[in-house]
Amino acid sequence: MEHHAEPQGHHHVESVRTYLLVFGALLLGTALTVGAAYIDLGVFNDILALVIAITKATLIVLFFMHVRHSDRLTKVMVIIGWLWLIMLILGTMDDILTRGWIFGGR
Amino acid sequence: MSEQTLHHPANLGHHFDTLDQQHSANVLGMWVFLATEVLLFGGLFLAYFVYRTVYHDAFVEGSHHHNIVLGATNTAILIVSSLMMALAVRSAQTNNRRALVLFLALTMVFGLSFLGIKAVEYKEAFDTHQVPGALFQYEGERPELARQVEMFSLLYFAMTGTHAIHMLIGLSIVGFILYRSWRGKYNAAYYTPVELGGLYWHFIDIIWVFLFPLLYLYGRHVAVGG
Amino acid sequence: MATITLPRREHYLNISYGVRSWLLTTDHKRIAILYLITVTIAFALGGLAATLIRLELLTPEANLVSSDDYNKLFTAHGVVMIFFFLIPAIPAVLGNFLVPIMIGARDLAFPRLNLMSWYVFVIAVGLGIYALLTGGVDTGWTFYTPYSTSWANTRVVPVLIAGFIAGFSSIMTAVNFIVTIHKMRAPGMTWFRLPLFIWSMYATSLVIILATPVLGIALMMLLVERVLRVGFFDPALGGDPLLFQHLFWFYSHPAVYIMILPGMAVQSELIANFSRKSIFGYKFVAFASVGIAVFGFLVWGHHMFVSGQSVHAGLMFSILSFLVAIPSAVKVFNWTATLYKGSISLQTPMLYAIGFIGLFTIGGLTGLFLASLATDVHLTDTYFIVAHFHYVMVGATVMAYLGGIHYWWPKMTGRMYPEGPARASALLIFIGFALTFVPQFILGYLGMPRRYHVYVPEFQVLNVMSTAGASVLALGYALPVFYLLASLWTGKSAPANPWGASGLEWETSSPPPTFNFERTPVVVAGPYYFRGPITEQPPAKTTVQEPGGEVH
Incomplete structure (x- = not known):
């Protein structure tokens, strides 16, 4: 089988300027x-x-982690863990926040 | 890049057809793994939100115990290290070996500084008896909150501790990649490990982006005595 | 040209010999065999604990083991069977062997990670079994706090670590499957040409990667609490024990789907291939797998109806639990509809598959009793629930696992198993299973609580029936070990496709060569196509086949 190995250079290379802008935005966000x-x-x-x-976090994911140029599958994988975390928190909070409703609680 | 690299890539696994397929499989694998990491920290995030909801006052008080200057400095340091890592990956993409080595080394320097400052904070917490367990002492004005403030400090140590363990793993990975880069193993045609190491490093940064406001800034505007 | 008996055809089993060639292999097929041996040992140990439990329950009094030892026995049975057998069994053995072959790949995406997952698994099993044999654990496999952190005076810590490590092994396998299924499919193998086995494995892998880390961190929090005497969960220290249950069941309920989805994976293959019919409603079955994987995450609170969880949360989890029955029912109806007007052949794998339908239906329907808040209050922690989850996990998953082992045995070993003893053991298992667990449904309904080694004398008849059934079951499980092993030497050589089945794995030789196919297959037909091969055939010309090995 022929391996037509393309150099990975065709993956998008972000400019240094972009990285510095994102970096500035992250510092600004912290402040x-x-x-x-x-x-x-x-x-x-x-x-x-x-x-x-x-x-x-979104800036880091999109620029530093190159998801801006990734396919849809990668984007799904980026989101899925956080979605499931929200599910975990919602389900548990449903219990925590409504415990006092019927029998009285703390 | 030699002809040989193009036609018989030495870095291509026997079970892949092209370097591209191999690269995208590796990157996908890393992202799937990072999804599991989100949920590993997720258990701690859940515990934090549950107890913050129930023990609101104590969490406000607890977050005041932590040094916001050190915390903010560390946040900035980690962002700088992330920038260094991003530039390292870019150097690999543009075939600049010297810059790759330099930026990876800088990533490690900033990563180690983060851990150094963290160690100072931990020591401070020990000295002021803010560690959970037998050493814990409550010094505030509302003794009924003692257990609850201890819970905050337990979560503080659990979350930053788990984060620090990930930093140590990340540092070893970056160290390994640095060594291999110095040996000239990576170039624009093959830099998958640099990319993967970068993804892991940025992920650790993202976790800190969430930990910082949760642990240092919660309820800062409320005056707490004691 | 007449068939020439070739002196030696190279395949994955004979390409190299010796312990090193196995322990350092990165071939997914050899790793599957390593897993097969490991989980069989785990199954035997878990079965031994079950045997002792059933023997103790033969009489209402305690006359075989002390109450402490009984607690350790049911914990050992649960931990070993769930973490070391049921969760890895089908994915790590059949999945490892079949996923790359079924999609036309040469190996999994990360072969070294695959080998590592086995080593990590062996470390976990070793540590777990060592701790269970030298001291044991008496918390039950659920490790509920605060008992497990503040009171249990047994070897909780090493077992927690073993569970944590075993989780890594599952995650490695799951990452491998997801990436392989996305990135390594042969030309022409589109998503809707994938066998349903692959769809289910994909759904299982999703559940593993999203659920396992939550258990990992929960076990670590428990460990920290126990060792350092701090209070994540201990109410005396301001903690909430229910938080542990939330974290635990966020993994452990989906873990039920980690166990049953692979069973459904095997089931779809068996039903379609032994009815010689395309599966009824392929897309519905495929999406039902994904639906189960997603909805399965939203129902964990139904394990906590009587725990002090809020009534509102109980209602929500109850409704959602009813919803998850829908995709499961879709699957059962589609399998049944596939049988309709099929040309069914009742060979051993099909016997297991039909048994699966019956037992899984009962297991699933009794789940609805438990999803209803009111009946659950009556049935919680009784033998009813024990019978219910054994119907799902043993009645369905283990049946599917054994059916799959028989179905792919010729492919894995190149030998046919003897049909007579195999059918006998399939029947023994079905009868033994029913005799063991139907009495337990009744016992539970009458109010016999689980996890006690003494009971009131009125319950003895049903308990004796259950123990008798367990003996039949044990015989049924022991038989395959003997005749399958014997078939390695005495079995007939298996042809490439002994069943006339459809699927890429049947279009390569038995056993397959190291890289699975002589050339990368090009897929031209969908799954369950019985009118010919599903891959593009090389142009018909007479070529002299090269002898596969040197003649000595």
């Missing part, structure tokens, strides 16, 4: 999340912290 933590935003403190963390 924002620290700053926001000191302001009382009510429930939005938790939501904002979560949104910033997810944004940072």
Whole structure:
């Protein structure tokens, strides 16, 4: 069988500039999340912290981990673990948050 | 790159047809593995959210015990190391061996700095009796929260500890790749291990991106006495 | 040209000899054989524990073992059978052997990882069995807190570590399967030409990679709590014991599907091939596997109805548990419909397959009793539940496993097994199984609790029946070990396709060559196509076949 081994060079090479921009955004996100933590935003403190963390993670996944140029299958595999984690947390929280409903609880 | 590499790739496994197939299989395998890693940390995340819901006040108090300057510095250091890793993979893609070696070495330097700072934080926690178990002492103003603050500190150690173990594994992987890069094993035609090591390293960074606000920043705006 | 008896054809078994060539092999087929030997040993040990349990229960009094030893026996039975036999059995033995062949690949995507998974598994089994034999564990296989962390005075720690390590082995196998099925399919092998075996293996692998790490971290948290005396779960230290149950069952309920989905994988192959008919509703069966894999994750709370879990969560988990019955029922109906107007041949594998349908249906339907909140309160922790999960895990999975072993035995070893003793043992297993576990349904309904070694005298008749059934079952399980081993020397040589079955594995020689096919197959037909080969045949020209080996 003939191996037509293509060099992997045809995989997209991100420019240094892009990496530096993403890097800047990640540092900015860190500064924002620290700053926001000191302001009382009510429930939005938790939501904002979560949104910033997810944004940072998404930037890392898309650029540093090259998922921006990956096929759909890889994207599914990126998401699936987090989806299942949400399932685990939702199912358990359903129990934790409703324990006092009928017989009274803590 | 020699003709030989193109026609009889030495790095191609017997059961693959092309280097491309091999590369994409390896990358997919790594992503599947990272999905399991998400759920490994997931158990701890779940425990954190359950107890944070039930023991809200104690978790606010607990997160105040941790040094936000060290935590934020460490976050930045890990982001820098991730940038170094991304540039290392790029150097492999562009066939620049010297840059590859340099960036991998820098990745390790920043990774080790992270662990160094972590060690300082752990020591601080020991000195102030914030470690769970027999050494734990509650020093706040609401003694009824003692057990619950201890739970926070237990989760702090479990989560950062599991993360640190992953850092150690990541460092050994990067070290191995660094050695192989120095020996000239990787080039633009074959850099799969560099890519895989990079994926693992960035994943560890992502976990920290979530750990930092959960463990250091929760309820910072609330004044806690004691 | 007349068939010439070739002096020696090279295949994966005779290409090299010696212990080294086996222990360092990366050939998926040899690794499958290594796994076959390991899980058979585990099955024998787990069976031994079951034998002692059934003997103790012959009389209402405690006269064989002490209550402490009885606790250790049922723990050992559960741990060994679940972690060291049922979970690896079909994926690591039949899956390892067949996944690459069925999709036309030369090996799994990561052959060295595959070998490593076996070593990791052997370490786990060794450690686990060592701990169970030297001291034992009395927590039950579920390791519920706070008993397992604060009170149990037995060898909990090494068994936890063994469970953790065994998880790594499953994950390695599952990653290998997922990547192989995505990336290594032969030309022409599209997703809807995949045998249903592959679909089920894929679904199983998904469940393994998404569930196993949660058990891993739960066991580690338990270990830390026990060793360092801190309180993740201990209520005395501010912990919530139910959190452990949530984590444990987020793995261990899907683990039921890790055990049953591979059984369904085998089942689909057996039913279609021994009815000489394409499977009824191929796509429904394929997507039912994926549906079971996904919905199976949403029902874990039904193990906790009486644990103090909130009523709201109980209701949600109850509804979702009913939903998961749908894809399972789709499969059973489709297998049955496949039989309709098929030309059925009742060879041994088909006997197992038909037994599977009956036993799995009973196992599944009694599950609905337990998914209903109200009846579950009555039935929890009785023999009803013991009988229910044995119907699913033993009645279905072990039947499918044995059916599969018989079906692919000619392919794996190149020898035919003797049909007479094989049919006899299939019948013995079916009868023995029913006699063992039907009385347990009744006992449970009457209120006999599980995990006690003494019981009220009124229950003795049913218990004696159950023990008698277990003896028949043991005989049925022991028989294949003897005649299958004997067939290695005395069995007839197997042709490439002894069953007239359809599938890529039957279009290569028995046993297959090291790289599975002489040339990469090109698939031109869907699965379960019985009118000819499913691969593109080389142009018909008379070629003199090369003798496969040197004549000495």
